[in-house]
Amino acid sequence: MLCQLPTYHNLPDNAVVCLMSPTASGKTDLACQLYQTGRFELISVDSALIYQGMNIGTAKPTADELREFPHHLVDIIRPTDSYSVANFVHDVERLIGQIHAKGKIPLLVGGTMMYYMALLDGISSVPQTVQSVRQKVQQWLHEQGNAALYEYLLQHDPIICQKLKITDTQRITRAVEVHLQTAQPMSYWQTLPKIALSDNPQWRWYGIIVNPDRAWLHERIERRLQLMWAAGFVDEVVQLLISYPDLTAEMPAMRAVGYRQVLDYLVAIHHECVVNHHGLQPYYLLKQSAISPQNISNNHHFDKKMQKTTTNTEAVACQDMKNKALYATRQLAKRQYTWLRQLALIDKATTTNLTIASFDSIQQVQQQFMQY
DSSP states (O other): OBOOOOOGGGSOTTEEEEEEOOTTSSHHHHHHHHHTTTSEEEEEOOTTTTBTTOOTTTTOOOHHHHHHSOEETSSOBOTTSOOOHHHHHHHHHHHHHHHHHTTOEEEEEESOHHHHHHHHTOBOOOOOOOHHHHHHHHHHHHHHOHHHHHHHHHHHOHHHHTTOOTTOHHHHHHHHHHHHHHSSOHHHHTTSOOBOGGGOTTOEEEEEEEOOOHHHHHHHHHHHHHHHHHHTHHHHHHHHHHHOTTOOTTSHHHHSTTHHHHHHHHHHTTOHHHHHHHTTHHHHHHHHHTOOGGGOOSOOOOOHHHHHHHHHHHHHHHHHHHHHHHHHHHHHHHHHHHHHHHHHTOOOTTOSSEEEEEESSHHHHHHHHSOO
16 A cells, blocks of 8 residues: 555564665665664665676675675675576565564665565465576586577477567576476466565565656766766676676676676677687677677787777777667666556555555655654
């Protein structure tokens, strides 16, 4: 139900608070202010902050900030590892119990709206994949490629195939794992009633939705991206590719907004980190990035006559990267606004477990929830 929130010091001891707002809107700063009250522990709700080594492009709090304002579910896996919505819900359920046991209130903050929807509206009760099945499917993927897994799904779960792109390795892999483990297709599991943590009578959920002015947000997005470029975002992606030779373009980490655009840029300029540290992998990256592999040469050393042209080409590619990253981030914000409208309309009329309140700015939340 949509109504007014109590102030933070009047929250019940079994409260769980979700702070939901688009990217670059200032929600992390507000969460840190709430942490300083002593009532809360912070849980990150961000599908990119989970990755180690992805700091600049995710606007991850610095090491000093994380020491001062600890966040659960930050830096928990490598960029080559998988992490599903079900993993997130399982982790949050565990953390809520631990935080309440310490007399604190969990404050969930971040911009991955699918995660919030899973918590508040529920997800299908698909069993988690056991390690032996995951290893089998990963070996299959490594040896025969994504197309083989997709062909398997066409035979065993054509319904789910209609919802998946052949390049969506993460979801294809998950669907294959589910069928191998349960002998039931993913589409079957998705027909079952959803289970939401917010239905748990032990806990009292409060959703804070912030929908800031779009023009204001677009300006903040542009400023933040400028800071990211200046801080060495491109160098960060280079280091990721060097540190993780198995990191490929179709992995969720490299599909994150900004990272995909930097990867396309590195491929376009034939950067040595792509060629030297990934072997034949550049051709796969190029295919995923929709850049023609015919433009790649085995000899990446240009003579002096070509240096000026190369410099100009790199400058054009760099500007193209920045433009596309800005556009992609604004599109992300647009999708987040849509998710927030859906979250505000979650029908919990039959329960008192969930209260949702909407605001136009972080300042409004401070005034009502924190009484600033």
